[in-house]
Amino acid sequence: MKKLQVYVVSDSVGETGEQVVKAVATQFRPNFDHTIIRKFPHITNKDHIQNIVEIAKAQDAIIVFTLVEESMRKNMIEVCNQKGVKSFDLLGPMIAMFESETNQKPLEEPGLVHKLDEDYFRKIEAVEFAVKYDDGRDPRGLLLADVVLIGVSRTSKTPLSQYLAHKRLKVANVPLVPEIDPPEELYLVDPKKCFGLVISPEKLNIIRRERLKALGLSDDANYARHARIEDELKHFYKVVEKIGCEIVDVTNKAVEETANVIIHKIEQGR
Incomplete structure (x- = not known):
C-alpha cells in the first residue's frame, strides 16, 4: 500500500x-x-x-x-x-x-470562525453558571462570579442573571430575607462586582399580589403586605450598607435597561 x-x-x-x-x-x-x-x-x-x-x-x-x-x-x-x-x-x-x-x-x-466558536462557548458557560448559582443555591459561586445580584423577592434577579449571561458574564444572585442571614461569602465579594436591586414598595406590592393570584393563592397573604415589604427592604439596605455595593433601582425598568446600567458600571470599574 x-x-x-x-x-x-x-x-x-x-x-x-x-x-x-x-x-x-x-x-x-x-x-x-x-x-x-x-x-x-x-x-x-x-x-x-x-x-x-x-x-x-x-x-x-x-x-x-x-x-x-x-x-x-x-x-x-x-x-x-x-x-x-x-x-x-x-x-x-x-x-x-x-x-x-x-x-x-x-x-x-x-481565525474568525474560532473566535465565533469561543464566543459561543463562553456564552453557554455563562448561562450554565447563572442556572447553577441562581437564587443562592450554592454560595461558593459568589466568589467565582463576574457579577453578583442581591435583592428581595420579585426584583428580577433571575431574568437579569440570564440576560447578563447572554452577554458572557457569569452571574450569581442571592435573595435577601430578614429571617435568614446572607451567606458569609457575600461579604467577601468585591463590592464593585455586587449590585443591590431595589424596587418601590408600591410596585413590589402590585407584583407580589399578581404573583400570588397566578399561583391560585389569596393576594392578601403576608408576602404581599406593605408591612412585610417594608421589613424586607430595611433588611436589604442593611446588607447593602455592610457590603458597600452599588444600588440599582429596577422600578418600572425593563430587564434590558437594568442590564445596561450594570454593564456600564462594570466597564467604568474596569
Missing part, C-alpha cells in the same frame, strides 16, 4: 483542513493505515510557505491549505507548481463564489 502524506497548511489552527482531510482519507483508509497527516498552523508569511513546500517535495507529500489571504493562496499555488508538489486550495474557490454572490470583499482575517 502506498504511503500517503498530507500536509495541512493554515493561517489559523488548521482544524478545518484537518477534518476535511480526515473525512476524505477514511474513504480510502478507514484506519489511516500508511497515512500521515501533519498540520502546519499559523502560517502567516511566504518564507514559511517556501520551507513547507520544500519539505513536502522531499517527503513526497501533498499539501491541502486553508489560507484566507488571496496573496498567500496565490503564493502557495505558485511555489507548489514550481516545485512539482500537488496541492489543493480548500477555501479559495468558495471565497471567490461568496465574493461574486455578495459583491463584497472578504475580510481576509485568519
